[in-house]
Amino acid sequence: MxxxxxxxxxxxxxxxxxxxxxxxxxxxxxxxxxxxxxxxxxxxxxxxxxxxxxxxxxxxxxxxxxxxxxxHMAITQEVRDGKFVPTFYLDQVKAFVDGVMNSRYRKLIEMHLTRNESLVGDQGGSQASKLSSREWAAMILSHEVIKQILIQPNDQAMILHKFSEALNLLAGKGHN
CATH class of the missing domain: 1.10.357.10 (Tetracycline Repressor, domain 2)
Structure with a gap:
């Protein structure tokens, strides 16, 4: 420490x-x-x-x-009212990606996601016990989407589209 x-x-x-x-x-x-x-x-x-x-x-x-x-300072936090709102996760991911892309930490975050993440593990502890299964799935998916966008920025639109569809499936809206 x-x-x-x-x-x-x-x-x-x-x-x-x-x-x-x-x-x-x-x-x-x-x-x-x-x-x-x-x-x-x-x-x-x-x-x-x-x-x-x-x-x-x-x-x-x-x-x-x-x-x-x-x-994360630039990302708004939603007060949860027990509802699963797909656009909340989509907006948070977009804001985080924009924050990374426009920060001096971009290369650090990319290095973390591509080379260091498995070495340092989850320092924040598991949040699974604090979240519903649907929220936990959206959180895991959000992190993977961020990783994919940072690794393949040219595919951002396609990745965000698939993410939006997956969130709607989690919300019980739509079908694959």
């Missing part, structure tokens, strides 16, 4: 370290990432890196969390 020492750094120094982390983790999978380029770019000692983070995986979790928080 990121240390309080890091969190107590001045904002500019934190941003400089974050930029170095984004650059390393955007260009190298976690298994190939190294501390040396991060500390060099950030202008910090190797020992300082280990004062701020336990290891590279810890630094990765921190930076990926910052990226997700930043991208």
């Amino acid at each position: 990121v240390s309080t020492t890091f969190l107590n750094l001045n904002h500019e120094k934190q941003l400089k370290i974050q930029e170095a982390l984004v650059n390393e983790f955007s260009t190298h999978p976690l298994a190939e990432a190294q501390v040396a380029p991060i500390v060099k770019e950030a202008g910090i000692a190797r020992g300082a890196f280990y004062k701020y983070f336990d290891d590279l995986t810890d630094a990765y979790h921190y930076m990926y969390g910052v990226a997700m928080k930043n991208i």
